[in-house]
Each structure stands twice: as structure tokens, then as C-alpha cells.
Amino acid sequence: MTDTQIRTYSGETRREQETEASEDEQCPECSGRLISDTEHAETVCSECGLVVEEDEIDRGPEWRAFDSAEKDQKSRVGAPTTNMMHDQGLSTNIGWQDKDAYGRALSSRQRQKMQRLRTWNERFRTRDSKERNLKQALGEIDRMASALGLPENVRETASVIYRRALDEDLLPGRSIEGVATSALYAAARQAGTPRSLDEIAAVSRVERMELTRTYRYIVRQLNLEIKPADPESYVPRFISDLDLSDETERRARDLLESARQDGVHSGKSPVGLAAASVYAAALLTNEKVTQNDVSEVANISEVTIRNRYKELLESADTMAV
Numbered sequence: 001m002t003d004t005q006i007r008t009y010s011g012e013t014r015r016e017q018e019t020e021a022s023e024d025e026q027c028p029e030c031s032g033r034l035i036s037d038t039e040h041a042e043t044v045c046s047e048c049g050l051v052v053e054e055d056e057i058d059r060g061p062e063w064r065a066f067d068s069a070e071k072d073q074k075s076r077v078g079a080p081t082t083n084m085m086h087d088q089g090l091s092t093n094i095g096w097q098d099k100d101a102y103g104r105a106l107s108s109r110q111r112q113k114m115q116r117l118r119t120w121n122e123r124f125r126t127r128d129s130k131e132r133n134l135k136q137a138l139g140e141i142d143r144m145a146s147a148l149g150l151p152e153n154v155r156e157t158a159s160v161i162y163r164r165a166l167d168e169d170l171l172p173g174r175s176i177e178g179v180a181t182s183a184l185y186a187a188a189r190q191a192g193t194p195r196s197l198d199e200i201a202a203v204s205r206v207e208r209m210e211l212t213r214t215y216r217y218i219v220r221q222l223n224l225e226i227k228p229a230d231p232e233s234y235v236p237r238f239i240s241d242l243d244l245s246d247e248t249e250r251r252a253r254d255l256l257e258s259a260r261q262d263g264v265h266s267g268k269s270p271v272g273l274a275a276a277s278v279y280a281a282a283l284l285t286n287e288k289v290t291q292n293d294v295s296e297v298a299n300i301s302e303v304t305i306r307n308r309y310k311e312l313l314e315s316a317d318t319m320a321v
Contacts, residue, residue, distance in 0.1 A: 027045035027047060027048060027050055027052065028050075028052065029045065029048055029050050030045065030047050030048045030050075032045045032046055032047025032048060033045070033046045033047065034046070034052060036056075040054075041054065041055055041056040041057075042054045042055075042056065043056065061074070061075075082156065083156050083159035083160055083163065084138055084141075084142060084155055084156060084159050085138065092121065093121075094114065094117055094118045094121050096118075098110075098111045098114060130166065133166065133171070133176060134162070134163070134166060136176055137162050137166075137176050137177075137179065137180040138159055138162070138180075140176070140177055140180040140181070140205070141155060141158045141159060141162065141180050141183065141184050142155060143203075144180075144181065144184055144200070144203045144204060145158070145184060147203040148188075148195050148199060148200070148203060150184070150188055150193060150195070151191075151193065153191055154184070154187045154188050154191045154193060155184075155187075157187035157190060157191060158180075158183040158184040158186070158187035158188075159183075161183040161186055161187055161218070161222065161224070162179060162180055162183040164222055165179055165183065165218055165221075165222065168221065168222070170217070170218065170221055170222075174214055174217075175206060175210070175214075177204065177205040177206050178206045178210050178211060178214040179214055179218065181200060181204040181205075181206055181211055181214075181215075182211060182214045182215040182217075182218045183218065184200070185197070185200050185211070185215055186215065186218065186219060186224055186226055189226050189227075189229060190224070190225075190226055192230075192233055193233065194229045194233055194234070194270075196271045196298075196299060196300075197211065197212065198299045198300075199299055202299075228270070229270040229271075230270065231256050231265070231270040231271075231273040231274040231277065232253055232256050232274070233270075233274075234270065234271055234274035234275075234298070235249060235252050235253060235256070235274050235277065235278060236249065238274060238275060238278045238294070238297050238298055239252070239278060241297045242278065242282075242289055242293060242294065242297055244278070244281075244282060244287055244289065245285065245287065247285050248278070248281045248282050248285045248287055249281070250281075251280075251281035251284050251285060252274075252277040252278050252280070252281035253277075254281075254316070255277045255280055255281060255312045255313075255315075255316055256273065256274070256277050256312070258312070258315050258316045259273065259277075259311070259312050259315045259316075262315040264311050264312065264315045268308065269300070269304070271298055271299075271300055272298075272300050272304045272305070272308050273308055273312070274298065275294050275295070275297070275298035275300055275304070275305050275308070276304070276305050276307075276308030276309035276311075276312055277308075277309070277312055278294055278298075279291060279294045279305055279309050280309040280312050280313055283309075291305050291306065
């Protein structure tokens with residue numbers, strides 16, 4: 001044997017928190033599986049107990065936490081990278097408060113210095129026109145998503161779609177706002193939380209015609225796979241906005257399913273079908289809701305609701321027979 005000191009572990013001293021090392025690492029003595037003992041900073045053989053490596057570097061934090069709240073409180077790492085920022089959140093931000101680390105107000109000379117630093121920091125963060133373009137577009141996506149109540153995953157997907165459009169040079173001849181709105185509309189449909197074109201156009205800075213034209217162009221050029229909007233995906237939002245019961249939501253879904261089997265969906269607006277199903281379901285469950293209430297929530301005309309809900313009820317009667 002060599003001069004290397006050899007110690008062995010008994011089975012009782014092995015801890016449950018030991019994690020397995022990579023499979024290609026084997027014990028030099030018995031070719032057994034090596035495991036990492038994080039408590040003792042050693043790598044040992046699970047078969048013969050040979051200590052292969054000791055005094056390993058612990059790359060974890062020096063503190064311990066016993067619940068998630070304490071872990072979040074003690075953690076000193078920054079925010080995770082995100083596609084919602086043009087630099088993915090990796091750059092440094094200088095706070096707008098003119099105060100030092102102790103909360104004391106800065107002197108006038110220090111405030112002027114910090115203002116100059118903020119100016120130069122902003123210039124370094126957006127060094128070329130592409131980054132300035134991306135920064136403006138991502139700000140638009142975040143603003144519209146907030147107005148529409150879209151979740152974080154939709155914003156991230158919209159940011160990725162816009163980055164792809166920018167990388168493939170699809171922006172010349174089109175406005176930044178138009179491409180950003182199209183990316184958000186496509187991302188919402190991909191995520192199963194669609195918004196109607198009227199809702200998107202209401203919070204956008206571009207006209208509906210430009211939005212639809214740009215959307216078709218982006219989808220075609222980027223080969224995005226977007227399924228037709230499902231009317232059922234609008235139902236939970238309409239039910240929540242109208243403060244209706246779960247029974248009404250279930251009846252609305254049943255009406256839409258009957259209409260799908262009967263072929264009523266074909267060629268109809270999914271928003272109109274969803275709104276009509278909610279109104280018809282409310283009538284069936286004796287809940288007080290008017291066509292005007294549903295019209296305002298769904299942003300469609302009362303005439304559409306009247307036409308569609310009659311078709312849904314007829315389809316449900318046909319399927320019942």
C-alpha cells in the first residue's frame with residue numbers, strides 16, 4: 001500500500017443526505033460505487049467504505065435554513081436571468097434613491113455624481129441600436145401583459161418570439177410596437193391563455209389591421225405552431241369576471257363540448273361561443289346575468305351572444321335526443 005492514509009466507514013455512520021457521484025467514478029479498490037458525504041466533506045466507497053477523497057471544498061452557503069422563508073431571507077444571490085430584460089438581467093442597476101447604505105441623504109455633489117453614473121450606466125447597457133430596440137419592445141410586452149393580466153410564462157415566451165424576429169431581421173418595414181404586440185398575442189395563444197384581437201388591440205399602440213398583418217407575417221416566417229383558440233380557454237376568465245358559480249362553468253363547458261361534437265364550432269368566433277355558453281349556462285342554473293354584462297366582459301356585441309347561445313342550446317337538445 002502507499003503512504004496515503006486509509007480510513008473506513010461502517011454502515012452506521014453513513015448519512016441519509018449522501019448523494020450519488022457520477023456513475024463512471026468507481027472505487028480504486030473494489031470498483032464499487034462512490035458516494036459524496038457532504039457532512040464530512042469526503043468521497044467514500046459505498047461497498048468497502050474506502051475514503052477516496054477528503055477535505056473537499058464545500059461550495060454551498062455558510063448558513064443553514066430550516067424553512068423556505070428563512071432560506072429566502074438569508075439568500076444573497078441576485079434575481080434569476082430572464083428574457084424579459086434586454087440584457088437578461090445580468091447588468092448592474094443604480095437605484096434612483098439618492099441615499100447611502102445607511103439611508104442618509106446624499107449631498108448635492110454626490111447626487112450630481114450619481115446622476116452622471118446613472119446616465120453612463122444606461123448608455124453602457126444599450127450600446128447599439130439592436131439593444132435599444134429590444135429594450136423598448138420588452139417594455140411594451142411587459143406593459144401590455146400587465147394590462148391584460150397575462151402570467152409570467154406568457155411574457156417570457158413573447159420575449160423569446162420577439163428576440164427570434166429580431167435575430168432573423170424581420171423588423172425592417174414594421175414598427176417595434178406591432179411586432180411586440182404580435183409576439184404577445186402568439187405567446188398567449190401558445191400558452192392556452194388567449195386574448196381576443198379586440199382585447200389585444202385595446203392595450204396596443206398599433207391599429208388592429210397592422211396587428212393582424214404583422215401577426216400573420218411573424219407566424220409564417222418563424223414557423224410558429226399555433227393551434228386555433230379553444231372556446232373553453234376563455235370560459236374560466238368570463239366566469240370569474242362575472243362572479244358566477246362552478247356549476248355554471250361546468251354547464252358552459254358541457255354546452256361547448258356538445259357544440260363541438262355537433263360541428264357548431266366551425267367558422268365561429270371562439271370568444272363569441274365562449275360568451276354565449278356562459279350566458280346560456282347562467283340561464284340553465286338560474287343565475288342572474290344579462291347579455292349586456294357578458295358583452296362587456298367578453299368585449300363582443302349582444303347580437304353575437306343572442307345568435308350563438310340559441311345555437312348552443314339547440315345543439316345540446318339535439319345531442320340529448
